[in-house]
C-alpha cells in the first residue's frame with residue numbers, strides 16, 4: 001500500500017504485468033517489438049488491441065519507449081472468466097466488495113516509481129517537474145481518421161461520491177519532498193471503465209461509479225474526474241475483467257507530432273506499417289500522400305538508415321509536414337546529439353511524380369478513404385493512376401508498397417487492372433477512427449513498367465520519358 005513518504009525503495013525489484021493498448025491488427029507487431037526491446041514474450045489478449053507482458057521494475061522506463069503501444073497500464077488483477085451475477089444489484093455489490101480485496105500493492109509501487117521517472121525527466125528538461133495533464137484535455141477531436149481506442153462504452157465515473165471540498169490543487173505525482181506528506185493525504189483518482197460484450201446486466205457507468213466509490217472508501221482518496229493523480233482502469237470484455245493503473249497520461253501515438261491535420265494517422269499505426277515493409281539501410285522510402293507526414297516522420301525517427309521523401313498536393317498538408325519536421329529538429333538541436341532527420345518534403349501530384357523510374361525501394365502511404373478526405377467517386381480515378389505511377393517509380397523485383405485504405409472495393413478493382421505489376425503479399429485488417437480499413441503489403445513484380453499488355457490507359461513509355469526529363473525529386 002502507499003506509504004506516507006514518497007521514497008522509492010530500489011533494492012527489491014518486483015515483477016509486474018504491463019498491459020498495453022495497440023492499434024488493432026498490429027498486436028503481433030507489438031509483441032515482436034516487446035520481445036526485441038524488452039526481451040520478454042508478450043501475449044495478445046482475446047479482446048483485440050491489447051497485449052500483456054511481464055517486466056521487472058528496472059525495465060519501466062524502457063516500456064515508455066516502445067513505438068507500437070498507445071496506452072500503458074500496470075495490471076492489478078486479471079480475471080479470465082469472471083462470473084458476473086445475473087442481477088445488476090448483485091454484480092455491482094460484488095464489484096464494490098472487490099475493491100478492498102484486490103492485490104493493489106505492487107501496482108501502486110509501480111505507479112509511484114513511474115512518478116519518480118517522470119520527475120527525473122521533468123528536471124532534466126529544466127522544469128521543476130511536469131504538470132499532470134488530465135486525459136480529457138487531449139484534443140482527440142482534432143485527430144480524425146485515427147483510431148481512438150475508446151471501446152463502445154468508455155466512461156469515467158467516481159465523482160458522485162466526492163464531498164466537493166475546495167482543496168488546493170496539489171498533485172501527488174509532482175510534489176517536492178517536503179510536501180509529500182500532504183500529497184499522500186490528497187491523492188486524487190478516477191475510475192475509467194470500458195465494457196464490451198452483450199451479456200452484462202450493468203453499464204460501464206454503473207460499474208465505474210460503484211467500484212470507484214468502494215476504492216475511494218478503501219484508500220480514502222479523493223475522486224476527481226479531471227485533475228487526478230491515479231487513474232484506475234476497469235476493463236470488462238465479455239467474461240474477462242482486468243483491473244489496472246494507468247501509466248500513460250495521454251496516448252503515446254501523439255508523441256512526435258505537433259501539427260495535426262484532419263486525417264493525421266496515429267504514430268503507432270505508422271510504426272506498424274513501417275515494420276511491415278522492413279526498411280533496410282539506404283532504402284529510399286516514399287510517402288506520396290503524406291498529409292501531416294506522420295508515416296515518414298515515424299520512419300525517419302525509428303528506422304534511421306533509410307531516406308524518406310514526403311509529398312502531398314495540398315499546400316496546407318505540406319506546410320504541416322514541414323512544421324512537424326522542424327519542431328523535432330529544433331527539439332533535437334537543444335541536445336548534444338543534434339543530427340538532421342533523413343527526410344525531405346515536396347509538393348507534388350502523385351499521378352505525376354518528379355521521380356526517376358525504378359528508383360524507389362518502398363512506397364508507404366495512407367490513401368484518401370473518400371470520407372473525410374476526397375470522395376469515393378474520385379477514388380475510382382485516383383487509385384488506378386496512383387498504383388500505376390507507384391509501379392513506375394518502384395524498383396521491379398524488390399520494391400514494396402504498404403498501402404492503407406478503407407476503400408477496399410476500389411482498391412481491389414484498381415490492383416486487378418495493373419497488368420501484374422503488383423502482387424499482394426499480405427493484408428492486415430485495422431480499425432482507423434472506427435472505420436474498418438486494410439493495410440496491403442504489395443510486392444513490385446519483375447515486370448518492366450510500360451510493357452505489360454493490359455495495363456491501365458496511357459501509352460506505354462510516356463511516363464518514363466517524363467521522368468527522365470525531370471530527373472530527381474525537387475526537394476524543398
Ligand SMILES: C[S@@+](CC[C@H](N)C(=O)[O-])C[C@H]1O[C@@H](n2cnc3c(N)ncnc32)[C@H](O)[C@@H]1O
Nearest residue numbers: 264265289290291292294312313314349350366
Ligand atoms: C488520408 S490523407 C494522409 C494523412 C497522413 N497519413 C497523415 O498522417 O496526415 C491523404 C492525403 O492525400 C493527399 N492527396 C490526395 N490526392 C493527391 C494527389 N493527387 N497527389 C498528392 N497528394 C494527394 C491529400 O492532400 C491528403 O493529405
Ligand SMILES: *[C@@H]1O[C@H](CO)[C@@H](O)[C@H](O)[C@H]1NC(C)=O
Nearest residue numbers: 064114117118246247248249
Ligand atoms: C509515467 O512516466 C512516463 C515517463 O516518464 C511519463 O511520461 C508518464 O506521464 C508517467 N505516467 C503517469 C501516469 O504519471
Ligand SMILES: *[C@@H]1O[C@H](CO)[C@@H](O)[C@H](O)[C@H]1NC(C)=O
Nearest residue numbers: 254255256301328329331332
Ligand atoms: C519523440 O517523442 C518522445 C516522447 O516525447 C521523445 O522522447 C523523443 O525524443 C521524440 N523523438 C524525437 C526524434 O524527437
Ligand SMILES: *[C@@H]1O[C@H](CO)[C@@H](O)[C@H](O)[C@H]1NC(C)=O
Nearest residue numbers: 314315316317318319320322
Ligand atoms: C505555408 O507556409 C508558408 C511559409 O511558412 C506560407 O507562406 C504559406 O502561405 C503557407 N501556405 C498555406 C496554404 O498555409
